[in-house]
Amino acid sequence: MNHEEHAPTGLPDPAKTTPNGGGEVLPFPDRLSKKIPQPTPAPDPADESVYLPQDTAPELQPPMVAASERADLAGDRPLLPQWIRTRDGRRTMARARSTQARRALRRWLARQRTDRGHAAQAWRGIRRSAQWTAGFEGAHVQAAGHQAHIATREARDLARRARFTLLPGDRALAQKQSEAALAVAVTAVAAHKKAKSNRRRIRFARALVAYGIPLAAILAGYIALGTAGLLLGLGSVLTMEAFLGRKPDRETVWDADVRALSDGDPLTESMLDRAFKAAKVIGDSQRLTMVTPCAIDPAVPNAWHAVIDLPDVTVKKARDRADEIAAAMGIDRTNLDIRQVGSNGRRMAIWACGQNPFLATRRNPLVAGRAKQVNTWRDGFPLAFDKRGSILRPTLSDYSFLFAGATRSGKGMGLANLLAAAMLDPRVRIRLFDGKGAGEYVPHARALATFVRRNPGRLVKFLRLMVEEMNRRTEILVEAGLSKANEKLIDKLGGIELVIIDELATYTAKNGPSGKYAEEITELLAQIAAVGAAVGIVLALATQYPEAEIVTPRLRGNLSARMAMRVESPGASNVVLGDGMVGQGYDASKIPIEKTSRGRAWLTTPDTGVIEVRSLFIDEAAGEILPLIEAGVALREAAGCLPGHYDDPIEAAMARETGVSAAAGGTDGLGSVVRRTVLDHMARAAEATGDGQISSADLLGHLADIDPDRYGRTTRETDAAWLSRAGKALRTELAGLGVELEAARITLPDGSRPNGYTLTDLRAAAARLNGTD
Numbered sequence: 001m002n003h004e005e006h007a008p009t010g011l012p013d014p015a016k017t018t019p020n021g022g023g024e025v026l027p028f029p030d031r032l033s034k035k036i037p038q039p040t041p042a043p044d045p046a047d048e049s050v051y052l053p054q055d056t057a058p059e060l061q062p063p064m065v066a067a068s069e070r071a072d073l074a075g076d077r078p079l080l081p082q083w084i085r086t087r088d089g090r091r092t093m094a095r096a097r098s099t100q101a102r103r104a105l106r107r108w109l110a111r112q113r114t115d116r117g118h119a120a121q122a123w124r125g126i127r128r129s130a131q132w133t134a135g136f137e138g139a140h141v142q143a144a145g146h147q148a149h150i151a152t153r154e155a156r157d158l159a160r161r162a163r164f165t166l167l168p169g170d171r172a173l174a175q176k177q178s179e180a181a182l183a184v185a186v187t188a189v190a191a192h193k194k195a196k197s198n199r200r201r202i203r204f205a206r207a208l209v210a211y212g213i214p215l216a217a218i219l220a221g222y223i224a225l226g227t228a229g230l231l232l233g234l235g236s237v238l239t240m241e242a243f244l245g246r247k248p249d250r251e252t253v254w255d256a257d258v259r260a261l262s263d264g265d266p267l268t269e270s271m272l273d274r275a276f277k278a279a280k281v282i283g284d285s286q287r288l289t290m291v292t293p294c295a296i297d298p299a300v301p302n303a304w305h306a307v308i309d310l311p312d313v314t315v316k317k318a319r320d321r322a323d324e325i326a327a328a329m330g331i332d333r334t335n336l337d338i339r340q341v342g343s344n345g346r347r348m349a350i351w352a353c354g355q356n357p358f359l360a361t362r363r364n365p366l367v368a369g370r371a372k373q374v375n376t377w378r379d380g381f382p383l384a385f386d387k388r389g390s391i392l393r394p395t396l397s398d399y400s401f402l403f404a405g406a407t408r409s410g411k412g413m414g415l416a417n418l419l420a421a422a423m424l425d426p427r428v429r430i431r432l433f434d435g436k437g438a439g440e441y442v443p444h445a446r447a448l449a450t451f452v453r454r455n456p457g458r459l460v461k462f463l464r465l466m467v468e469e470m471n472r473r474t475e476i477l478v479e480a481g482l483s484k485a486n487e488k489l490i491d492k493l494g495g496i497e498l499v500i501i502d503e504l505a506t507y508t509a510k511n512g513p514s515g516k517y518a519e520e521i522t523e524l525l526a527q528i529a530a531v532g533a534a535v536g537i538v539l540a541l542a543t544q545y546p547e548a549e550i551v552t553p554r555l556r557g558n559l560s561a562r563m564a565m566r567v568e569s570p571g572a573s574n575v576v577l578g579d580g581m582v583g584q585g586y587d588a589s590k591i592p593i594e595k596t597s598r599g600r601a602w603l604t605t606p607d608t609g610v611i612e613v614r615s616l617f618i619d620e621a622a623g624e625i626l627p628l629i630e631a632g633v634a635l636r637e638a639a640g641c642l643p644g645h646y647d648d649p650i651e652a653a654m655a656r657e658t659g660v661s662a663a664a665g666g667t668d669g670l671g672s673v674v675r676r677t678v679l680d681h682m683a684r685a686a687e688a689t690g691d692g693q694i695s696s697a698d699l700l701g702h703l704a705d706i707d708p709d710r711y712g713r714t715t716r717e718t719d720a721a722w723l724s725r726a727g728k729a730l731r732t733e734l735a736g737l738g739v740e741l742e743a744a745r746i747t748l749p750d751g752s753r754p755n756g757y758t759l760t761d762l763r764a765a766a767a768r769l770n771g772t773d
């Protein structure tokens with residue numbers, strides 16, 4: 001019942017309401033227009049207008065007002081309108097409730113006929129429990145059965161051939177092949193049996209949960225309460241099943257044409273057939289031939305694989321249409337992997353996963369276990385995992401590396417994985433130039449043969465030495481008659497040189513502050529990258545700015561292993577992966593900007609081609625790298641090659657040339673590698689004057705305090721003689737450092753114009769000396 005039904009008769013007439021209005025009990029006429037007594041408000045003694053005259057008839061006297069009909073003076077029943085508290089109001093409400101109940105019952109009855117009815121729900125729940133009990137293990141058994149079948153048939157054929165081969169030599173060979181095939185068949189049959197028993201065991205365990213528990217509940221109810229308990233138990237089990245089956249099956253799930261791996265459907269032959277047809281890889285009249293049936297890949301959740309033969313099309317064509325195939329299977333291209341098997345170009349292994357295989361974060365195995373020595377030359381270093389979950393381990397014996405990606409894309413993690421393994425290989429001399437200049441690598445310093453922050457001038461000198469070192473090593477190889485170093489030769493050559501440059505743009509940007517070095521650095525890097533790896537000199541460059549100016553095409557061409565994390569544009573992706581790669585579907589700018597995508601990349605190496613990967617994770621914030629650094633220091637100490645404690649020809653030559661060594665990050669271990677010279681004292685003295693300049697006389701007085709032997713004044717010396725001698729000593733010292741700096745006229749605040757130096761000139765000379773300008 002609703003208010004509109006009453007409108008014509010039921011609504012109170014405002015004209016007839018008492019003067020006290022809405023706060024009082026209002027009349028609510030009956031539907032049958034019964035005469036109802038007009039409830040009257042309690043008289044307000046203060047309001048004389050509501051007093052009835054003395055001669056009012058007794059029937060018009062105000063009736064006794066029931067408690068529920070009294071005015072709600074205290075306001076403690078504010079949510080109930082006054083009219084409900086009348087008898088008619090209550091009757092109206094009762095009528096409304098009964099109508100509602102009737103409608104609810106009708107709705108419930110109508111629902112029972114649909115797939116949302118409680119019986120349907122319970123039945124669906126029971127069916128789902130049965131499906132869950134059966135599981136997917138059958139696919140494994142089927143695959144193993146297929147293998148066993150093929151292997152036995154092959155063994156039988158070979159045995160027959162061996163029996164009928166008459167030539168003794170051929171017969172021996174045939175028997176050998178027959179025995180091998182028999183062994184394979186026995187293993188395949190055993191694997192089939194094992195898969196069956198595994199399926200039985202898992203099904204039994206599931207059946208215990210799906211059927212055992214409900215049966216036990218019903219039985220317990222019956223024993224405890226008899227028939228009532230039995231009904232109660234049955235009721236609760238059916239309620240539980242109805243809960244499990246509360247969502248109706250979507251029709252699409254059972255429709256072969258729209259099955260999707262992402263909905264949890266299994267990969268089937270018909271799904272593959274349909275997807276390859278929809279992607280126009282095969283025609284409507286063609287069919288795929290299954291070499292192995294679709295089976296679960298236990299390494300990745302919700303992943304499947306199969307080997308198929310394509311009819312009259314190449315695997316390359318299928319790979320080119322990977323996007324379309326994936327879409328037809330209801331997944332993203334990232335979740336699909338197509339590889340060629342064998343050499344006929346038609347057989348392919350397909351792997352597909354219902355969810356993004358790169359959502360998982362996988363830790364670097366070196367930090368997960370106990371840190372022990374690693375052979376990066378032979379076994380490589382764990383860098384990343386592919387979509388099938390296999391860890392990729394590039395070796396340090398074949399090529400140089402480039403890591404590129406926008407900020408926070410995870411390129412630093414790529415370097416961190418390389419560094420982690422290099423730490424644990426004492427033969428690797430790690431030379432790190434940190435162009436960002438932050439403190440990120442300071443904890444590693446003790447194990448670094450060279451550690452310099454920024455300082456492009458030093459990098460140029462270092463790379464020149466490296467090119468000389470490369471030529472020296474090449475000569476050794478020439479003498480040994482080899483084109484490439486092997487593991488035995490590594491020690492003779494002087495170990496593996498790993499040159500890491502983090503933020504290449506600091507050094508190779510032509511328009512940057514170190515532009516004058518850019519060209520030479522790029523050229524030297526390209527030379528080292530081209531032949532270095534063959535003689536044990538490997539580069540690992542990282543940049544946030546993958547632009548052709550920073551990584552020139554020639555340099556990129558020589559860096560054979562390149563990892564493109566998320567970049568800003570398709571052009572940047574091509575700078576890393578190679579021209580035209582975006583057109584082939586390898587586009588690092590399409591990697592989503594999400595936290596869960598950090599470390600995802602396209603990796604290209606001569607061994608793998610271009611593949612999609614995610615780098616392994618090292619939680620640097622939690623200090624996971626620290627035990628590796630300690631282990632690296634200990635290994636180098638034991639091998640007698642702890643930086644700064646052995647004769648490193650490169651750093652020795654650098655020290656000769658620049659006057660300071662950067663082994664283990666220099667004397668302060670921070671990679672600042674600044675040479676403390678007389679220039680620093682001069683700059684500090686000029687700073688102390690407060691006006692940015694200092695006269696020669698004051699400066700020499702200051703130097704006399706610091707280095708009395710050289711600049712001190714003897715008792716018999718006149719002022720002029722001392723100034724002349726000390727001035728000459730200073731010029732000699734500066735010339736010895738290779739610094740060209742002459743005293744010039746300066747104007748002091750008192751107006752005098754003596755000879756002296758400005759702070760700006762002194763700083764510029766110091767920067768030139770340290771190569772930091």
Ligand SMILES: Nc1ncnc2c1ncn2[C@@H]1O[C@H](COP(=O)(O)OP(=O)(O)OP(=O)(O)O)[C@@H](O)[C@H]1O
Nearest residue numbers: 361406407408409410411412413598599615616617
């Ligand atoms: N493979 C990965 N798995 C999980 N998380 C990762 C992975 N790689 C990077 N990350 C996360 O992304 C953050 C940024 O990574 P990283 O410092 O390597 O990026 P970057 O590109 O070098 O950043 P920046 O340009 O600021 O130096 C890391 O702190 C880490 O938490």
